Amino acid sequence: MPRSAVVIGASGGIGGALLAAIEDEGGFEAVHGFARSWQGDRHLDLTDEASIAAAAAHVATGPAPELVVVATGLLHEAGRGPEKALKELDAEWLARTYAVNAIGPALVAKHFLPLLPRAGTPVFAALSARVGSIADNRLGGWHGYRASKAALNMLVRNAAIEAKRANDRSIVVALHPGTVDTALSRPFQGNVAPGALFDAERAALQLLDVIEDLKPVDSGKLFAWDGTEIPF
Template identity: 80%
Template sequence: MSASAKASAVIIGASGGIGGALEAALIEEGAFAVVHGFARSRKGAQHLDLLDEASIAAAAAHVASGPAPNLVIVATGLLHAGGRGPEKALRDLDPDWLAQLYAVNAIGPALVAKHFLPIMPRQGRTLFAALSARVGSIGDNRLGGWHGYRASKAALNMLVRTLAIEERRRNDRAIVVALHPGTVDTALSRPFQGNVPDGRLFDAERAALQLLDVIEGLKTPDSGKLFDFQGEEVPF
């Protein structure tokens, strides 16, 4: 991926499968002066908890003390935890679980944008991306179910659209997008891999490289949209 050697890159969720692979790929590529990896499980300056805005602000301040970031990727997501998972029917809706899904999948990335977009350059190509999901597409929803996950990712998609409009006023070459990585062999998707077609289950390293290829090809008019791992636009 082409980038200025004077710029930095930021990966939020670097302890996860995709996030860790993205961090490793960017470090190996060597196109950035610094690659910052943040995660809830990391300590010190690398700690960032999406549910704790103070930790997000601290992480942004740490990045701002060095080369400005022209690439920020939020590689986080919640689909199941603590015995809870996607709802199969309306009767399964639970307000606490819905709130948790929104907190991680939509509110957290929005707070990252709140603190990181202002420290990105005001001129030149910059890119802020958040991992979304095809099942968050309202236009592509033909099966129903998975209410909370779908709705929280749809909320993320709308936030990306509105953030893109505002960021364009600050930097007319800024790109803000949502990315669908496909089904990746990580803890998030593992319970749901049974029906994945042959050749459509990616290891994290391949998924990371596919996403970086998509990012490389994005242009300013693509800002505010959702793209899959092949670079194809997915309808919101």
Template identity: 75%
Template sequence: MSAAGKTSAVVIGASGGIGGAFEAALIEEGVFDVVHGFARSRTGAQHLDLLDEASIAVAAARVAEGPAPSLVIVATGLLHEGDRGPEKSLGDLDPQWLAKVHAVNAIGPVLVAKHFLPIMPRGGRAVFAALSARVGSIADNRLGGWYGYRASKAALNMMVRNLAIEEHRRNSRAIVVALHPGTVDTGLSGPFQGNVPPGRLFDRDRAALQLLDVIEGLKVTDSGGLFDFEGKEIPF
């Protein structure tokens, strides 16, 4: 809560399927006085490119004008692009693609944290959440493949754990988590929806509301963890 008694929320990746649903839900619920939505495809004050740290800093400076954000959600991710998709085997590995996937899925979110965590409240409940994935769990990996996506989400999970430890020193009631939304009907999952069991492909609006419910139920002791859409912790 800011000195003026007002709060704000931030959604990074607000032009995406889940990100847009997060933004719409937060605006509709009206819990926050201001909801900021940023995306690479947006222009002007709403522009933020995860691959351009300067744009992240500019966006954070704008939000810092107040009220302070007590919720920041990074709803971004890269699984496929053009004719490039997740690797099925070792022979598919390409260093440039691996670097880009890590830049978007792991480095980008932690750079958002670098600029946004310092402008979040120093006291009281505040949540920084980044979308991760169950396939980023090393303990849960039984199929192999998807080298870049798995490794980049595992890296994000480690970043989240680090951030949680450091942010706790600044605000003992802060919560930093990674969230697994399940398989959501968006462009990211589009090419792979044929393998999804019946009833396990989620509408983007439902997915956003589920995760907002999970966020609402988080405790300080949950900080640093990875949680699915049902609020169940996923082992790293």
């Protein structure tokens, strides 16, 4: 049967590399890329549910998507960045962080999960982060980013449970891409260990390898770029 794939956040470093890699590998009749900065049928703003619904409606006119990847994230913007201490917390910035890192992907799941086929093993994956793991948190800080990614992980777990009611072989996961040389990580690359900074093309291929190896039992979990499970 004809198949399609979807990449949301396709104008970003990882998202663009994922879109290119999926197109290069073939196997899909259609590959849809969406981004906030794009116009027309390819526009999708995570903070605008109407645009998410419109994108889903556009995809629904073609083959059912067997792969949906939400390749988005917000760590810093317009001079604001991750907080090092509680005294730096700001309600407006926290709300913005949650809107992009947790609420937006949840709304994507709301509109795109119903499009997944009810047979086979379709995959819905959202980029999360190791620092969003509560169990793995040893350093503290980065309050808004950590907490919003932890919220995303919970929403992924909930979505995985609900998706199985429609197709018990569906897979809904969160993925940690590692530290990737993109605009998101660039201000914070000084402490990255040698060999631990990936270019976007390598990161995309690593993530697709992880996705390819997923099984239905893996649904609702968080996996790193090397396929290891990260505890929530």
